[in-house]
Amino acid sequence: MKLCIFGAGAIGGLMAAKLAAKGDVDVTVIARGPHLAAMQANGLKLVSDGQEMVVRPRCVASAEEAGPQDYVLVTLKAHSLPGAAKQMQPLLGENTAIVSAINGIPWWYFHKLAGPYEDRRVASVDPDGSVWDLLHPSRVIGCVVYPAAEVPEPGVIEHTYGDRFTLGEPDGTRSERANALSAALVAAGFKAPVRPKIRDEMWVKLWGNMAFNPLSALTTATLDIITGDPELRAVCRQMMLEGQAIAERLGVRFAIDVDKRIAGGAEVGAHKTSMLQDLERGRPMEVDALLGSVVELAEIVEVPAPTCRIVLALLRTRARLAGCY
Numbered sequence: 001m002k003l004c005i006f007g008a009g010a011i012g013g014l015m016a017a018k019l020a021a022k023g024d025v026d027v028t029v030i031a032r033g034p035h036l037a038a039m040q041a042n043g044l045k046l047v048s049d050g051q052e053m054v055v056r057p058r059c060v061a062s063a064e065e066a067g068p069q070d071y072v073l074v075t076l077k078a079h080s081l082p083g084a085a086k087q088m089q090p091l092l093g094e095n096t097a098i099v100s101a102i103n104g105i106p107w108w109y110f111h112k113l114a115g116p117y118e119d120r121r122v123a124s125v126d127p128d129g130s131v132w133d134l135l136h137p138s139r140v141i142g143c144v145v146y147p148a149a150e151v152p153e154p155g156v157i158e159h160t161y162g163d164r165f166t167l168g169e170p171d172g173t174r175s176e177r178a179n180a181l182s183a184a185l186v187a188a189g190f191k192a193p194v195r196p197k198i199r200d201e202m203w204v205k206l207w208g209n210m211a212f213n214p215l216s217a218l219t220t221a222t223l224d225i226i227t228g229d230p231e232l233r234a235v236c237r238q239m240m241l242e243g244q245a246i247a248e249r250l251g252v253r254f255a256i257d258v259d260k261r262i263a264g265g266a267e268v269g270a271h272k273t274s275m276l277q278d279l280e281r282g283r284p285m286e287v288d289a290l291l292g293s294v295v296e297l298a299e300i301v302e303v304p305a306p307t308c309r310i311v312l313a314l315l316r317t318r319a320r321l322a323g324c325y
């Protein structure tokens, strides 16, 4: 199996390290800057559970060097995708599958979603529709990322939590390509269930990200405060209820209720969300993938989302003024 990880930072680096360590997948990593230079010079170091290992997958700067693949795992931040989709073309052969391991509503969300919205495009994450055209959704296997990881220094991945990457075809079928990828990830030490309703799974993750992340960036509060302070928790809960109404209009079924999902966030404790971390580091924030897209979907299905709209307006201004949007 030839597999390329495009944008191998924290999550992609974690996947690359464990897949390469197993040895039976031909792994190529595409990265850039000092992180790429460090991996090329010293290998890719993974620190996980107090253990360190160094692997040496092929690390390159461009898709031309990697050539056509069986699988392309896209582990970019959502806002990097429109700029990178063209660069990925040399990775795509006739049957190459693309796995989008990216938080938020993906560009392919409406592909094969039976009903009135089938094949609509999501402008928040694919403003000119070029991601859809270049990375056609028929190639896509959906993926929900549960682990947490960081890049504390170039070439080094620190894995802090979790081992599950839930997979699923947009049309809910159990395909050979999804099964084969799942088997490779399981062999590498991950959990990788293939689920028939990948959008349901996606929303449970997004449910937290659409509320916790913006509120943390606006207030600088950690998750324990967002979920524990009564006033802030009420705003968070209201955003999530709006998200639930939007998702349910699109056919999503939530297996847990909103208070259980908030309790799940509370368990993470005094953690800075990834959006707050990006803001503090002056890096672009996933504003549109995590909340702009939710408001866009609210407009499409004509469900009111007043709290999400207010928070989105505040967040965009916060992010713009910080140079992160």
Ligand SMILES: NC(=O)C1=CN([C@@H]2O[C@H](COP(=O)(O)OP(=O)(O)OC[C@H]3O[C@@H](n4cnc5c(N)ncnc54)[C@H](OP(=O)(O)O)[C@@H]3O)[C@@H](O)[C@H]2O)C=CC1
Pocket (backbone or CB within 6 Å): 006, 007, 008, 009, 010, 011, 012, 030, 031, 032, 033, 035, 075, 076, 077, 078, 080, 083, 084, 087, 101, 102, 103, 104, 145, 146, 147, 148, 149, 150, 151, 274, 286
């Ligand atoms: N990290 C985490 O714990 C979790 C992350 N996620 C989600 O996973 C996704 C990936 O996040 P994460 O791994 O943290 O992000 P990172 O920023 O760590 O990784 C993305 C990498 O892609 C690189 N990159 C960007 N554009 C290009 C390009 N054109 N060519 C080559 N490399 C490129 C970036 O380089 P550069 O740094 O130079 O921009 C960076 O190294 C996000 O959607 C995130 O929300 C989900 C759950 C947890």
Ligand SMILES: CC(C)(CO)C(=O)C(=O)O
Pocket (backbone or CB within 6 Å): 205, 208, 209, 212, 213, 223, 265, 268, 271, 272, 273, 274, 275
């Ligand atoms: C907040 C958290 C831990 C869960 O929603 C997360 O996924 C993030 O920081 O982006």
